[in-house]
Amino acid sequence: MANNSAREWAVDNAYFDSTPDYWLNSNRETRDQHIVRNKQIENTVSAHLTQVLSCRLREGYTIKSVNYTPNDNQIEVRLLLPYRHNVNIEYNLTSTLPSKSPPADGEESAPECQYEVIVEGNYNFIHDVTCAIKKPIKSAYRSATINQFWTTIKSLTESDKHEIHLHNFTRNAWSRNIPESIKNGVPLFFMPPNSSDxxxxxxxIVHSQFAQYWKWMLGVN
Incomplete structure (x- = not known):
């Protein structure tokens, strides 16, 4: 839908089963399932919208809707990851679009995106993964499901850390300017005996800054 007078627009993904026809034609069992939404994370990440968006799309998320507010020059992108039957992970990303004109002081402000992670699913699943009072779970399958879910949520934060680190390559000259000592053959790292670190x-200090950036890269799996 679009509002031409305010130049505000929104686009919904028509391939999501959220239309009235879907609910009319779906079976009783599907309609009667009680879906619960629970917010897991609300945070900011120091990266451009396109960088975060491309990262989530590579992880399997699909764009559910896009909303643009011209007065605030803000864009909101809602993404969805079908996690399992009747369980979805929703990732809502909000960012201010960069101005087309260069800043007056000549320095571009650091990019920042706000995001929130919402899990929607049936009550039993949401209760299992979020209940503060944990009771012993005898089912190995349920335990594995809960652990797998939290691993998935944690991976979002880890991916963002990797993304910010890679983004520093373009923002900080010391991460890409090779020190003269390295050019002259001095090794960047060495491996002590009986150590894998x-x-x-x-x-x-110049060598150290450059090395710290690339040492992190050695640990990326």
Whole structure:
């Protein structure tokens, strides 16, 4: 739908089963299931909208709707990940679009996106994964399901950390300018005997900054 007078627009993904016809034609068992929504995370990430969006799409999320508010120059993108039967992970991303004109002081402000993660599903599943009073779960299947769910939620935060780190490559010159000592053959790291942890070979501050950035890359699986 679109509002031409205010130039505000929204686009919904027609392939989601949320139309009245779906509910009229669905069976009684589907209609009678009580779906609960529970917010898990609300946070910000220091990255551009396109970077976060591309990361989520690669992880399997699908765009559910897009809303643009011209007065605030804000765009909201709602994404959905079908996690399992009757359980979805919704990722709502909000960001201010960058101005087309360059800033007056010549310095671009750091990008920032607000996001929230909402889980929607049947009551039993939501209760299992969010109940504060934990009772012993005898079912190995239920325990595995809960652990897998929290691993999925945690992976979102980990992905954002990786994304911010990679984004620093373009923002900070010290992460991409190779120190002269490295160009002259000095190794960036060395491996101590009986250790699997790489150690920075020089204490020079320029060398150290460059090495710290790339040392993190060594641990990326």
């Amino acid at each position: 790489a150690v920075i070979s020089s204490k020079n």
